[in-house]
Structure formats: structure tokens, C-alpha cells
Amino acid sequence: MEEFENDPIFSEEAGQELFGDELPKMMELWLTNTFGPDDKPPLLINLKNSLKDKDVEGFKRNAHSMKGSSRYIGLIRMGNICEKLQYAIGALLKAIEAGNAKPENIDTDPNTNKYFKIWLSALEPTFHAVCVYIGQPNKEFNIDPEILKLINEAKAEQAPSASGQPVSYTHLRAHETGRNLVCRLLLEKK
Numbered sequence: 001m002e003e004f005e006n007d008p009i010f011s012e013e014a015g016q017e018l019f020g021d022e023l024p025k026m027m028e029l030w031l032t033n034t035f036g037p038d039d040k041p042p043l044l045i046n047l048k049n050s051l052k053d054k055d056v057e058g059f060k061r062n063a064h065s066m067k068g069s070s071r072y073i074g075l076i077r078m079g080n081i082c083e084k085l086q087y088a089i090g091a092l093l094k095a096i097e098a099g100n101a102k103p104e105n106i107d108t109d110p111n112t113n114k115y116f117k118i119w120l121s122a123l124e125p126t127f128h129a130v131c132v133y134i135g136q137p138n139k140e141f142n143i144d145p146e147i148l149k150l151i152n153e154a155k156a157e158q159a160p161s162a163s164g165q166p167v168s169y170t171h172l173r174a175h176e177t178g179r180n181l182v183c184r185l186l187l188e189k190k
Contacts, residue, residue, distance in 0.1 A: 004080055004081055004122070007076050007080050009075070009076070009078075009126055009129045010074055010076070010126075010133065011074040014073075015027070015074030016074075023073065023074075024134040027133060027134050030069055030073055030075070031127070031130055031134075031139070033069065034123075034127075035127070035141035043066055044143065044144065045144055045147070047062050048144065048146060051106060051107055054103040054106055054107075056092060056093055056106050057093070059089055060086055060089040063085045063089060064082075064086050066078070067079050067082035067083050067086055070082060070126075077122060077126065078119075081115065081118055081119045082119060084115045088109070088112040088114070088116075089106075089112055091111060092105065092109045092112050116154075117153075117157055118154075119154075120150055120153075120154035121158035123151055124151065
């Protein structure tokens with residue numbers, strides 16, 4: 001996720017500019033639309049179904065929707081990742097139209113696959129940042145088990161190798177949770 005590590009996960013100023021005191025309410029709505037209530041399929045399920053059905057147009061539409069809604073409330077990194085994902089899907093669509101690819105390539109196309117996995121690995125820290133901001137750090141949603149599996153696989157691929165390679169402070173902050181906040185505070189004291 002190196003190319004996005006300088007993008008803030010959340011910019012309160014951007015969200016406050018549009019929504020003021022209503023920003024927590026809008027972020028709650030973002031959580032619901034992304035992870036979902038029981039009465040409507042959330043974006044995560046729509047993306048999974050688009051991928052499973054090889055629906056390139058549907059996948060692009062969902063990535064576009066996520067880009068706009070994320071940036072609208074100040075989730076800068078998520079918006080930027082979705083933009084790259086949307087462009088990768090757009091390039092795949094052009095290749096399909098030119099006869100150089102097939103919809104079946106959606107999950108094997110290198111660029112689409114790369115940005116989809118980056119997007120998946122960015123979901124957890126973004127979700128956490130939103131929950132902390134709205135004052136519900138322990139909020140949970142019933143996430144589809146297949147989506148949870150994809151998120152965990154993507155996180156494993158995006159994680160630094162166990163080779164002892166140093167990671168940036170920004171990278172550490174992206175993975176911050178309430179449980180490892182103490183670790184970050186200890187690092188800052190050094």
C-alpha cells in the first residue's frame with residue numbers, strides 16, 4: 001500500500017467543510033452502506049457478487065460509488081484507492097471492448113487485482129478510523145464470511161514480509177487499533 005501511505009486515512013477538515021456537526025451521522029451512513037444492514041445488500045456484498053458474476057460494469061459502478069462517498073466525508077485514502085481501482089476496471093473494460101480481454105479476466109487482470117487487494121486491505125483501518133471518530137470504537141457489523149476471508153487474504157499479501165524489513169510510521173498507524181495503541185505510544189517516547 002506504499003503508494004497510498006502518504007494519503008491520510010481521514011481528513012476531518014474535508015468532512016467538516018461539507019457537513020459540520022452532521023459529519024458523525026454521515027460517517028454512520030457510510031458504514032451502513034459499506035458493511036450493511038440486514039435489509040439491503042451493502043457495497044461489500046455488491047462488489048463480491050460483481051466479481052463472482054464477472055460483472056465488470058457493476059464492479060466499476062460500485063468502485064465509483066465508493067470513491068465518491070469516501071471522499072465526500074473525508075476518507076481520503078479510501079477515495080484515492082477506489083479511484084485507482086475504478087481506472088483499472090475502466091482499462092479492463094476498454095480491453096474487453098477492443099477484443100483483447102474477456103469479462104472472465106476481472107479477477108486475473110494484474111492492475112484490477114492489485115488495486116482490489118489494496119482496497120480490501122485498507123477497509124479495516126478505514127472502518128476503525130470511522131468508528132473511533134463517531135465514538136463507537138468497538139462497533140461491529142456482520143460481515144459476509146467470504147468478504148472477511150478476502151480481507152484477511154488481502155491483508156496478508158499487503159503486510160510487510162517477516163524478513164525484518166522496517167516499515168514506516170505511517171504504515172504502523174494505518175494498522176492501529178485500540179489494542180495496540182499502547183505500542184504506538186511507547187514507540188513515540190523513544
